[in-house]
Structures are given as C-alpha cells and as structure tokens.
Amino acid sequence: MNNDEEKILLKITDNKKPTGAFNIRLNKKSVKKQITDNVNIISKAENKGLDIIIKEDTPLEFIYLPVILSESGLTDIVYNDFYIHKNAKVYIIAGCAIKTNSNKKSTHNGIHRFFVDEGANVTYIENHYGEGHNHSKIFNPTTEVYLKNNASMEIKTTQIEGVDNSIRITKAEIGKNATLTINEKILTNKDNYTESQFEVNLNGENSSCQITSRACATDTSTQIFKSNVNGNNKSFAHIECDAIIKDQAKVTSIPAVNANHSEANLTHEASIGKIAKDEIEKLMTLGLTEIEAEQKIIDGFLK
C-alpha cells in the first residue's frame, strides 16, 4: 500500500492500524491477512469475499476488514459471511474507502451476512469514505443479520463524506430475547444521493430492536430513510430518525412499524429541520461566529 492508501485506510478504521485478526482488501484483492486462535478468515473462491469464523466462547476479539479502492473505474462486489458461534464476543471494524483520480466510476458493493449464535455478542462498525472526483464514488452496502436466542448485536454505521451515491440495505431476523441496536450517521453534501433501508422481523418472544438514524443533508443532496419493522411476537422496537437540513437539500423519512402480535410494542419518531436559531445564538454568546456555531452543532450531531 502506498501513503495515500494508508491514509484513507485510517479514515475507515477509526485511526487505528489493524491488529489481531484482519484482512485488508485493496483494489479487489486481499493484500494482507492475519488470523488468531479464535478467529479464522477463509477466502472464498475467486476472491469474491471471506468466511469469518469466530469460535465458541471467544472472550473478546477485534477484527478489521477494510476495503480500499484506489484505482478508478473498479466495481468490487464482496460477499463476507460471519459465523459467530455460541457466547463469543467480537468487535468488528469494517468499511470501504474509495479514492478516485478520474471521472470513471468506482463502486463498492459489500454484502455482509452475520449468523450470530445463541448468547453471542457482536459490535459491528462500518465506515464509508470517499475522496476524489464528483459522481464517481458509489457505495451499496447490504447487511443481513440473523440473531439466535439471547444473542445481541450493535451496528454503528457512518457515512463520513464524499459518498456520491449510496443505497444502504439492512435486514434482520431476531430470535427470542435477542437484541439489535443500530446507530446510523450520514452526512451528504453537493448533489449526493443516499437511501437507507431497514427491514427487521422481531420473531422471538422478548426480541427487541432500536434504530437511531442521525443525518445531515446540505447543498442539493438528497437522503431517504425507510424502515419497516415487524413485531411478530411479544417484542419491543423503537425507531428514531433525526435530520438536519440545510441549503436546498431534501430529506424524506418513512418509518413503518407493523404490529402482528398483540404484545408487540413498537414506536417511531422522525424529526427533520434546520438548526434551531436559538442553538446558533447560544454558541454565539460563547464567542463562536455563526458559521463556527453551525459547524460545531453538526459535528456534535454526527459525532
């Protein structure tokens, strides 16, 4: 990897160099891989992706799976399957950084499936970052989650900047006493387009799901948030979509909750609006200019 590639790698790994178990994928090829006693990473045929297998009762392991596209005009479709066995605990940091140097489109479609066994606990961080020519950086992540009884998973996704076009799909099937928490943060500017879709089935008794989406849309960008949560058993879900809108940007929020059981308790709230005048004024009384105040509020909102 050259310096530029290392720099954009750190953008999606929360500034940490991969250690422990990891696989670094650069321009459609695995360039560096490391496994541990508890985490095995097996390449699928024709470099199409990985099987990541985490042993039963693994105490806590960190796994890094960054993807970098630094050559323009590439389309990289990656299928990663995670098998997290009984009572294992893992912290996975994945994501994609695209850097383009021409108008040729670079596309990353990451299809991740998580098979989470009973009692296992997963934290999944996914960051997306783009740099270079407009209209050339396209990300379409799909995440499928299958939570068995008493399993739990927390997903934190961040679309940092420079993502020109993105359709993000998350699907989940949740078992008895299992919990899924999703925190999504999205910033769009210029004429970016991002659509985020969630389809969750609460199948097990006492299953629960919480989806929180925070978005900031500026310039002429467009964001669409769609969620469809089905309470098919005694279950709990809360969906929250907050968006700050600026300039000529557009945001649509379509949260749907479907109670298919009399003891399903499902709520949603959506709020879209510009930054309140009193928030800006308050920070101005502390010495910030109007522009600094606005930026501070957006940074905090998406932190």
Added chain:
Amino acid sequence: MLKLNNISYIIDNKTILNNINLTLEDNKTYIITGPNGSGKSTLAKIIMGINKPTSGTILLNNEDVTNNSITIRAQKGISYGYQSPVKFKGLTIADIINISTNKINSNEELSTILASVGLNYDEYSNRELNDKLSGGEMKRIEIAGIINRPSKITILDEPEAGIDLWSFNDLVELFSNPKFKKNKTTIIISHQQKLFKIADEIILLKNGKIEKICNNGNYQDLLNCHNYCCQKRCKHE
C-alpha cells in the same frame, strides 16, 4: 464598566424598554428585578446583542459596542446565562463547558467545574444536552459554563429558576464568593429575596422604565426595596 445610554426597545408599536440609563461598575453585583413583562430579560438580551435596541448606545469600558454582533460582544467579555437553557442533540455537557470556558478542560478541571454546581463528573460529563436532562440539571450546567467563563460582564437571567432549595443555597454562596465577583460586573435578573442580599445595587424595572435603584448595599434599604418590588409586583399581577 458597562454604560447604557437612553436605551429604548419598541416592537410591534409596543414599548418594551423606555429610555434606560444605567452605569454598572466593575467588581459590583447588580440585581435587576421587577414584575413579569417589565423588560428585564429584554434588557439582558440587548446587552448581549441578541436583541437590537431601537435607540440608545451601549458602552463597554467606554467603547461603543451597540453595533457589535453577539459574537464580538462575547469575545469582548460579555457573557449571558439563559433563563431557559438551550438544548442540543449531539453536544455533550463536556463540550458546552469547554466552549464556555474557551479551553479544553482536563477531566480534573471538568470535575471541579461540575462539582461547583453539584453535578458528578462520571455521571454527567458525556451526557448530551438533550431532553433527557431535567430543567434543574440544564440550569446548573448553564450556570457552571457562565461562571467559569472569562468575562468582564456576566449576566444571569433568573439563575434560581428550576433550581431546588438545596442547590439554591449553594448558588447564593457561589455568587457571594469574592473570587466570583472579582474584576467583573455581575448582573442577575431575579425575583428572589435571598439573592437581593448579595447585591450591591438593586434595580427595579416597571413597564420598561427604571422605577427605583437601591444603592450601596445597605441591607435595610435593599429589604425596603425588595418589599417595594413585591408590592408593585403583586399589584401588577
């Protein structure tokens, strides 16, 4: 020193402030009191620059700041603690204290600042300034930020509002501390008699005009003034 010359504020043909003249000196604490709607908060906002006066001038240490923006006035040393603190989704208590104090405070410093208003660092520093905090908690955080901000003029708009009795006594002690009062002018908008005793002067506003000023920290004079204020307030209400 802050000097208000002939300040008037008229909005929708209604006179909110009518020809206010005041000289507020360094190292002194002033209480502005008066009935609801008498113009107290408007006067505070005019000093901070949130509202623009219809006429008149504001001098900060003999410099005319009337046309300065909120930001410039804040940078020149005017601070304002809101009556109803502003909530932010995303900004934490540590964030707002750091912005207020113009520095990145260490954990120990943040802990001391929060403890001064009865809040525990571990419990509060990373919490967001959102709807999950009570009015009293928001008020304490607001006060913590303002009293620790380097200022020449500190304005606190009804600091006692939403604060329970135990915290209120601490608040009175805090404002009485000579360290707090040193090298600045403190303006407190309040109806609370207990706060009157820490004031060097009490200014009574009524219908947008200065009705009475009690001078020199004479306790009896202040008490008489307080009774006078209450009387007027009751009549007004």
